[in-house]
Structures are given as structure tokens and as C-alpha cells.
Amino acid sequence: MTQPLSHHSHDRHDRSLPQLLLLPGFMLDQTLWDDMRDGLAQLGQLHFGDLGQDDSISAMATRVLQNAPPRFVLIGFSMGGYVAQAIMQRAPERVIALALLNTSARQQDPREIAGNRMQLELARQVPFKGLTSRALASSLHPDRAHDRVLLDRLQAMALRNGKEVFIRQLSALRSDGYAELENIGCPTLIVASSNDQLSSIAEAQLMASRIPAASMVVIEDCGHMTPLEKPAQLLQILSDWLTAIVIGST
Numbered sequence: 128m129t130q131p132l133s134h135h136s137h138d139r140h141d142r143s144l145p146q147l148l149l150l151p152g153f154m155l156d157q158t159l160w161d162d163m164r165d166g167l168a169q170l171g172q173l174h175f176g177d178l179g180q181d182d183s184i185s186a187m188a189t190r191v192l193q194n195a196p197p198r199f200v201l202i203g204f205s206m207g208g209y210v211a212q213a214i215m216q217r218a219p220e221r222v223i224a225l226a227l228l229n230t231s232a233r234q235q236d237p238r239e240i241a242g243n244r245m246q247l248e249l250a251r252q253v254p255f256k257g258l259t260s261r262a263l264a265s266s267l268h269p270d271r272a273h274d275r276v277l278l279d280r281l282q283a284m285a286l287r288n289g290k291e292v293f294i295r296q297l298s299a300l301r302s303d304g305y306a307e308l309e310n311i312g313c314p315t316l317i318v319a320s321s322n323d324q325l326s327s328i329a330e331a332q333l334m335a336s337r338i339p340a341a342s343m344v345v346i347e348d349c350g351h352m353t354p355l356e357k358p359a360q361l362l363q364i365l366s367d368w369l370t371a372i373v374i375g376s377t
Contacts (some may be wrong), residue, residue, distance in 0.1 A: 144261040145223055145369070146199040147171040150178060152190065152229075152239050153296055154258060154285040157206065162358035163365075170369050171200065178210060179292040183299050188213035195221070200369065204354060205326065206296065212304045224372050226316040226365060229323055229351050231330040232304035232337075243297050250297070255290030257282045268322045268350035277355055279324025308337035314372040315341040317363060320349035320357075342368070 151159045157175035160167065167173055176191040187210045201222045203211030208230025215222060235243075249372060264272040271277055285293070290337050315338045319331035328345060335343040344364050349357045 145171040146174060146196040148174045148176060148191070148195055148199040148201050148346050150176040150201070150203040150210050152205030152207055154288050154293060155204075155281075156284050156287060158280070158284060159354050163354060163362045166362040166366065170366060172196075174199065175250070176207070176210070178207060179288055179295065181299070182295040184213050184301060184363050187299070187339050188217055190302060192218055192221070197221065198223055200224045200226070202228065202365070203230060204228040205230050205351065206299075209301050209304070212301055212307065216307055218257075219312065222313050224314045224316075224369070225311065226318065226368070227331075227334065228318045228361070229320060229326045229353055231326045232334050233301070233330055234303040239301065243291075247294060247297055250290065250294055255293055258285045266351045268320075268348060268356060269351065270348075271356060277352070280355060281352070305333065308334060309339065311338045311340075313340065316365070316368045316372075317341055317343040318353065318361065319343065319345050320351065320353055321345060321347045322349060323351045325351040 147170065149157070149160055149167075151157065156179075160173075160175075164173070174196060176187075176195070178191075181187045181190055191210060192214060198221050201211050201214060202225070203209070203226070205228070209232075211225060211227060211230075212232060217223060239305045256280070260278075263278050266281065267274065267277060274376050317335045317338075319326065319328045321328070331343060331345075333340040346353055346357050346360055346364075353361050359374045
């Protein structure tokens with residue numbers, strides 16, 4: 128089971144700092160952010176959205192909003208980026224700023240949908256033993272595809288989520304969200320990675336071109352799992368952005 132929305136802060140936390148709401152990706156949980164957690168906690172109070180209880184992006188967005196603070200900085204990774212975009216359509220007035228990490232606004236193509244259906248049929252019939260080695264490796268930079276520490280962390284998150292979350296999240300169809308991006312009015316950061324096999328730089332560039340107040344950063348020598356592969360660099364990017372956009376304006 129995924130953990131419900133929770134928060135983490137330091138005793139010396141400055142009340143003027145923003146609430147940071149972090150959304151993980153497919154079959155991940157809040158430990159995705161462990162290598163960045165202390166640094167992020169210096170930038171704001173941390174809240175972690177639960178994307179494991181619902182079988183649609185819309186329902187995930189509804190649940191997150193029901194449990195979120197009144198206003199927050201929204202940080203969505205991968206599938207969490209799709210949920211973040213749905214939140215922007217529902218409650219833009221609650222979002223101070225938006226960060227979309229290694230994600231896209233494109234809809235699933237027929238081949239992806241068919242592949243997911245096949246996986247769902249199989250998943251319902253057999254015990255869940257985690258994600259395949261191929262799926263885990265493809266989420267990392269090729270040079271890290273055999274990094275046992277990273278692979279074990281990814282698999283541990285998948286196993287904690289378990290079969291029911293796998294079925295629910297795999298059932299969540301992603302629709303085309305490009306037309307809605309121009310309605311995003313808050314400061315927006317888009318982060319892409321040079322060797323991301325799941326979300327391309329071209330997709331990130333298209334998102335950035337559609338969002339009026341967007342800036343974009345590409346992290347080199349990195350696959351899809353930026354919070355695990357390049358946590359220090361991603362933390363610095365988020366810190367610089369938040370300091371300039373949010374903290375600097377308070």
C-alpha cells in the first residue's frame with residue numbers, strides 16, 4: 128500500500144516558506160525523494176500525494192486535492208506530472224508554482240494501451256512479484272541499467288505498492304493535455320533528462336512552448352529516474368527556481 132498524504136518538516140522550519148506537494152511516478156512512493164528530502168525540507172514543508180488508491184488520473188487528482196494544504200507548490204514526477212496537470216485544470220488558484228519532472232502531456236497511443244491491457248490481464252491471474260528487469264533498467268541511464276542499488280530501490284517501491292496498486296495505476300489512461308497547457312498561469316519549471324527513454328526532451332520542449340510562464344532545464348547524463356540518478360543536481364535546480372520564484376517574492 129502507498130502511504131497517505133503526509134508531511135515532514137524540521138523544528139527550525141520557517142513558517143513563511145511554502146508548502147511543497149510532491150507526486151511520485153508509476154509504482155513509486157515517497158521514498159523516491161529520500162536523497163533530496165532534507166534539502167527540500169529547507170525550502171518548505173513537505174507533503175506527499177498518494178497516487179495508489181485510484182484507477183484514473185482524474186480520481187488521483189481529486190484525492191490529492193482533498194488532502195492537500197490550501198495553497199502549495201506542486202511538484203509532479205512522471206505519472207505524477209499528469210496528475211499535476213489535472214490538478215491545474217481543477218484548482219489553479221491553489222497552486223503557487225508548478226514543477227513538471229520527466230513527464231509529458233501526450234496521450235497514450237493504441238500500442239501502449241493494448242500493451243497495458245495485456246499486462247493487466249496477466250497481472251490479475253498471477254501473484255505480483257514486482258516489475259520486470261527490463262522495465263526497471265529502461266527507467267535508468269544505460270550506464271546505470273545494472274546499478275544494483277538503484278534497481279533494488281525501484282523494485283522495493285514497486286513491491287511496497289503491490290498488485291492492487293499496479294492494476295489501478297496501469298488502468299489509468301493518459302489523455303492529450305497539450306491544449307490545456309496554455310491555461311497554466313503560474314510560474315512553471317520543466318525538467319527533462321538527456322537519456323530519458325520514457326519521456327523525451329521533445330515532449331518537454333513542447334510543454335514548455337505551450338505554458339506561458341515556463342522555464343526548462345535538461346539534466347545531462349541522466350535517465351528517467353532523475354530523483355534517484357541525479358538527486359543533488361535536481362535539488363539545486365529546484366532550490367534555485369523556488370528561491371527566485373516563490374521564496375524571493377515573499
